[in-house]
Amino acid sequence: MNAAPPKPVERRLPSDEARELLALTRELVHRELLPRAAEDEAAGRFPREVFRTLGEAGLLSLPYPEAVGGGDQPYEVYLQVLEELAAGWLAIGLGTSVHTLSCHALATFGSPEQRERWLPGMLGGEQLGAYCLSEPQSGSDAAALRTRADREGAEYVLRGTKAWITHGGRADFYSSIVRTGEDGPRGISCLLVPGDAEHLSAAPPEHKMGMNSSPTAQLHFDGVRVAADRLVGEEGQGFQIALAALDSGRLGIAACAIGLAQAALDQAVEYAGTRQQFGRPIADFQGLSFMLADMATQIEAGRALYLAAACRRDEGLAFSKQAAMAKLFCTDTAMRVTTDAVQVLGGYGYTQDFPAERFMREAKVLQIVEGTNQIQRLVIGRHLTRG
Known part of the structure; x- marks a missing residue:
């Protein structure tokens, strides 16, 4: 069974262009991602052509300057696009984040000649x-x-x-x-x-x-x-380049985690509103409604945390500590929410007939990639104790 289309999230966006980008992303998610995600995941097929489509739509270049072929969007907007992609199919959201990370070194530290030679193909989707x-x-x-x-x-x-x-x-x-x-x-x-x-x-x-x-x-x-x-x-200079990229990449993982958690919550809410037990929807039972409320609250908190870190980045402020916090909290949230979504669906949640079990399996890797969550705690602790 394919996941239901993600419900539009009420967002604070800085421009009409950003709103149009989010609308375009949702359209692509509904048309290109949702119809094939479950089948491709089950078959282990790599959807290379989807990244070409995203590149043609301008979604692989968003956080980079227009002067180098980028979309010239603030990180605050780029991350919300990532969240929408991950809500439709985590492999695409995370793949987009990895591609953006792989372009960071050249876009930030490359010479003008290098950027002119290689960046257009990278940012346009021809080169993954x-x-x-x-x-x-x-x-x-x-x-x-x-x-x-x-x-x-x-x-x-x-x-x-x-x-x-x-x-x-x-x-x-x-x-x-x-x-x-x-x-x-x-x-x-x-x-x-x-x-x-x-x-x-x-x-x-x-x-x-x-x-x-x-x-x-x-x-x-x-x-x-x-x-x-x-x-x-x-x-x-490579170690400096690597660390600079990782701070931004951790925000990408945080956004993907919230997208995945939102997809799991949407499915849990839909199921709880239609599943009848004892003559009424199971969402009417306090124990289950409290679980949904906690899931929604954790997602909203995670979204606010990664957006606050993104705003610091956009303003040119230090954001390494905040990126580690966002990656830590958002990925732990994704693990909790997807686990609870399986619980809401009961036996059905444990089967492959619903995507809840896939969401739960996918959430685990987000606590590991771009630095395990134990490493994020170490980073945060060092910032607190060393100034």
Whole structure:
């Protein structure tokens, strides 16, 4: 059974253009995502053409300046578009967030020549991106990464393995954080690696609990040669580039989490209003109505938190702590709400006849990606105690 169309959320938007963007996003969700999400997830099909459609509609370029081919929208608007996409199909919402993350290095730290050469294809949807930071032995401890890029004349030669790469093996380019120098963060750089580079290969996709239509795979760099003009920023600047991207990426995950939670709540409310027990809808029973009320309150709180962090980003203020808080709270909320949605549906919630069980499986990964929620607590704690 396909998920019901998400109910329009009452939103505070800064412009008529933003309202039109949200309306366009909802239309695309209803037309392109909802009719196929359940079937593609069950079959493990990667919907590459959907990202082309989003690119043609201008939805893959929203937070970037118009001067580089972007939509020139504030992060506050971009994140609400992500939420709408994730409410229709998490794999598309999260995939859009990952693509935006993969463009961040070039758009923010690239030279004018690099941006002019590569960004239009990225932001227009012709080129789908992936972000390569994690490795089999270094996840949250990114400074310990081992994949090397050694300079040989006008090229870098890459050797090593990246892990947990969304769109791994299917992306057209990989924003790759690699070691070009000494141990530790100062020896790390960023290279833009073409997806069709010789000696670059992907392992078979991971067999995951959910998000089956979004491939996640290891990437093997076995002497991959990359032209030196694909170095983004300066040598040794890669760790700074990675951290700058992650703060923004965490807000993307927070927005996706709230979208998924909203979809689960909408289904629970619809079911509770139609399911009859003891001669009346189960929504009339206090125990269940209180559960729905808590679900709705947590979603509203999460939405307010990620939007507050986005506004700080838009205003040029520090937002690292707020991004960690938003990622932590919103993804924990998604896990609670989807679990409760399964409970509201009872036995039906445990079957694949309704999308509630898929929502619950998908929610779990959001507590892990872009830094586990334990790492978010560590980040928040350090901000509080170190100023």
